Amino acid sequence: MKMIEIxxxxxxxxxxxxxxxxxVAALGVIRLPDVYTRNHAASKASALGIMSILLGTFLYFYxxxxxxxxxxxxxxxxxxxxxxxxxxxxxxxxYNSGVKLWDKSVQDDLKKSKNNPENRE
Amino acid sequence: MxxxxxxxxxxxxxxxxxxxxxxxxxxxxxxxxxxxIIFAFRRFFHSRFYLLNVIAVFNLIYIFVRELIxxxxxxxxxxLKPKLDMNPGIFAxxxxxxxxxxxxxxxxxxxxxxxxxxxxxxxxxKILYVHAMDINTKKESIDSIKNTxxxxxxxxxx
Amino acid sequence: MFHTAILIAILFIALAMLGxxxxxxxxxxxxxxxxxxxxxxxxxxxxxALISIVLDTNAFLDVILLIGILAFIGTVAFSKFLEKGxxxxxxxxx
Numbered sequence: 001m002k003m004i005e006i007x008x009x010x011x012x013x014x015x016x017x018x019x020x021x022x023x024v025a026a027l028g029v030i031r032l033p034d035v036y037t038r039n040h041a042a043s044k045a046s047a048l049g050i051m052s053i054l055l056g057t058f059l060y061f062y063x064x065x066x067x068x069x070x071x072x073x074x075x076x077x078x079x080x081x082x083x084x085x086x087x088x089x090x091x092x093x094x095y096n097s098g099v100k101l102w103d104k105s106v107q108d109d110l111k112k113s114k115n116n117p118e119n120r121e
Numbered sequence: 122m123x124x125x126x127x128x129x130x131x132x133x134x135x136x137x138x139x140x141x142x143x144x145x146x147x148x149x150x151x152x153x154x155x156x157x158i159i160f161a162f163r164r165f166f167h168s169r170f171y172l173l174n175v176i177a178v179f180n181l182i183y184i185f186v187r188e189l190i191x192x193x194x195x196x197x198x199x200x201l202k203p204k205l206d207m208n209p210g211i212f213a214x215x216x217x218x219x220x221x222x223x224x225x226x227x228x229x230x231x232x233x234x235x236x237x238x239x240x241x242x243x244x245x246x247k248i249l250y251v252h253a254m255d256i257n258t259k260k261e262s263i264d265s266i267k268n269t270x271x272x273x274x275x276x277x278x279x
Numbered sequence: 280m281f282h283t284a285i286l287i288a289i290l291f292i293a294l295a296m297l298g299x300x301x302x303x304x305x306x307x308x309x310x311x312x313x314x315x316x317x318x319x320x321x322x323x324x325x326x327x328a329l330i331s332i333v334l335d336t337n338a339f340l341d342v343i344l345l346i347g348i349l350a351f352i353g354t355v356a357f358s359k360f361l362e363k364g365x366x367x368x369x370x371x372x373x
Contacts, residue, residue, distance in 0.1 A: 012284045015329070019291035021193060022322055026298030028200040029318065035310045036252045037209055038302075040238055041196055042314045046321045047233075048193045053288075054343070057328040067337055072328075075343045079321070080185075082347075084232035086317055086354045091240045091252065093358035094310035 007063045014056035021049030035094045043087030050079050125171040129155045177276040181226075184273055188233045195235035199254060210256035211240060214249045214263060216271070221246070223274050230270045237262050282333070289329050296322050313357045320350025 028041025058072040129152060136151025137143060156172070163170040199207065214231075218224055224246055228239040236254035243250070253259055296319060303315035324346050331339040359365075 008281050012281065015288045016284065018325065019288035019295075021197070022295045022325060023291045023298075024197050024200050025318060026295035028196065029302050029315060030298050031200060031205070033205065034209075035308060035314070036238070036240070037207075037254060038311065038314055040236070040252075040254055041200055042318045043232065043238070044189075044192050044196050045200075046318050048189050050321050050325055053325045053328055057332060057340075060332050061337060061340075065335070065337065069337060069340050071340055071344055075324070075347055078344065078347055078351075079324075081229075082351045083321075084229040086351060087232055088228060088239050089355060089358040090310055090313055090317070091238055093313075093361040094308070095240050097310070097361045 004064070007059065011056045011059050011063075014052045014059070018049045018051070018053030018056065021045045021052065025049060034100070036091060039087055039091050039094075043083055043090075047079060047083035050083075051076050054079070122168055122171045122174055125159055125166060125168070129159055131155075132158060174277060177273070181273050181277055184269065185230065185233065188230065188235070192233055192235040195254075199236075207254055208256045209252065209254055210259075211250055211252050212256065212259050214251050214266065215247060216249055218271060218274065219246070224249075226274055227266075227270060230274075231266060234262060234265065234270075285329055285332055289326065289333070292322055292325050292329065296326075309361060310358075313354065313361070316357075317350060317354045320346060320353065324350075 022045070025041050025045035028045065029038050032038045032041055054072050054076050058069060058076075061067045061069050061072070132155030133148045133151035136154060137147050140147060140151075159166075160170060160172075216224065216227060218227055224242065228242065228249065231237050231239050231249065231251055236258065238252045239249055240252045241250045242248070251262075253262060299315045299319045299322065303312045303319065306312040306315060324343050327339055327342050327346065331337065
């Protein structure tokens with residue numbers, strides 16, 4: 001009986017952390033000034049948030065329903081692998097489609113290399 | 122590495138056949154004894170003992186998870202700060218890694234580092250263009266990328 | 280208490296989805312909207328997991344992987360479209 005309560009507390013911890021991180025990702029996407037910084041918030045906070053929520057769900061079904069669901073574990077691995085890739089793809093697409101950096105941005109090394117005629121495809 | 126793994130599985134089956142027990146536990150036992158044999162004869166192989174590569178992979182996974190948690194703490198700090206006083210920018214990072222899969226893993230790792238995100242890779246795979254949330258910490262990020270990540274990735278591929 | 284905590288988490292996720300929808304509607308550039316839509320897909324997965332805890336059923340758990348894959352493929356297609364102007368290239372030269 002005692003064991004179940006501890007497991008429930010752990011599950012609540014994981015799920016609350018995940019939900020909070022998703023909320024932070026949404027706040028970041030609303031607050032931050034340009035595409036690239038928004039991409040930071042969305043790709044990092046969402047990744048750990050969803051992984052934490054799925055881990056909580058897996059623990060719930062394993063310890064309380066005694067049902068080992070391997071698809072949730074697969075989902076965790078899948079999100080772990082794909083969220084950084086998605087962030088990288090969006091960043092590249094937005095740079096190449098000509099979205100400007102924020103006005104207060106300091107440095108842009110990529111611009112120099114794009115303007116250099118040797119590197120042009 | 123692949124040859125040693127194959128030899129080890131073969132030794133596991135050999136143990137199963139020799140002891141005439143066809144159970145998963147018997148295979149596991151044979152696999153462990155085979156591992157011991159391969160460890161004893163490790164200087165006769167061309168590549169190094171393959172368990173070291175496995176340990177390197179686990180080390181890489183540990184670094185991934187640690188960086189993911191650290192970067193989330195950084196994102197929470199930046200987003201919940203009442204004033205947005207950051208200096209974002211793009212800096213170029215010349216990498217020494219050459220193979221495609223190494224660069225892919227490095228780009229993923231950089232994306233998970235606190236405050237950095239890979240925007241583009243130059244056509245000759247030599248330079249990564251990294252967008253940093255705060256360009257003042259550029260030196261530290263470059264140091265950590267060079268000393269921790271590249272080393273860990275090279276350890277796997279050796 | 281357990282039930283209440285899960286419901287609060289669902290409330291958080293719903294608020295986050297509202298925020299992403301706001302960004303997807305007003306977003307000044309198209310990549311903004313793509314980021315918001317990607318994150319919406321991820322939050323949909325989280326909502327599915329939490330709902331299946333509340334209803335105490337494992338029937339919906341197959342949906343998790345499906346929505347995840349669809350969100351990722353959608354993001355890849357969108358970013359390729361933004362970069363090259365088409366999703367499927369017919370004349371590959373390499």
